Amino acid sequence: MRWPSGVCRxxxxxxxxxxxxxxxxxxxxxxxxxxxxxxxxxxxxxAAAADLAALAASRAVESGHDACAAADDVARRNGARVVTCxxxxxxxxxxxxxxxxxxxxxxxxxxxxxxAAPVSYLDGS
Numbered sequence: 001m002r003w004p005s006g007v008c009r010x011x012x013x014x015x016x017x018x019x020x021x022x023x024x025x026x027x028x029x030x031x032x033x034x035x036x037x038x039x040x041x042x043x044x045x046x047a048a049a050a051d052l053a054a055l056a057a058s059r060a061v062e063s064g065h066d067a068c069a070a071a072d073d074v075a076r077r078n079g080a081r082v083v084t085c086x087x088x089x090x091x092x093x094x095x096x097x098x099x100x101x102x103x104x105x106x107x108x109x110x111x112x113x114x115x116a117a118p119v120s121y122l123d124g125s
Contacts, residue, residue: 035108042100042110049080050096050114057085057092058116067092083111090121 053071060070068085080096100108
């Protein structure tokens with residue numbers, strides 16, 4: 001059927017509007033996935049840095065060096081910063097923090113804590 005010239009068809013442009021809506025929804029979902037990925041990356045990076053820094057601090061105590069300086073050095077090399085450094089005998093408890101890049105005006109920060117002790121301390125020797 002042909003429409004007379006100047007007559008507006010009621011369904012004209014409906015598909016375009018739906019396509020724009022779907023495209024906007026996909027952009028929002030993709031942005032959320034990027035945000036979630038950044039937060040998870042920060043969490044795992046902070047945990048890895050805390051583990052390595054605690055091991056370095058515990059080993060430094062055993063060899064007579066500054067444990068917190070060793071933990072800070074290892075954490076910094078792993079993209080984190082030491083928030084707290086506590087030593088109980090040779091047991092090192094380290095908390096590290098990693099800040100994820102800012103997206104959509106929000107930046108994620110993750111703090112993780114780890115403890116480590118030398119084998120000689122655990123064996124009682």
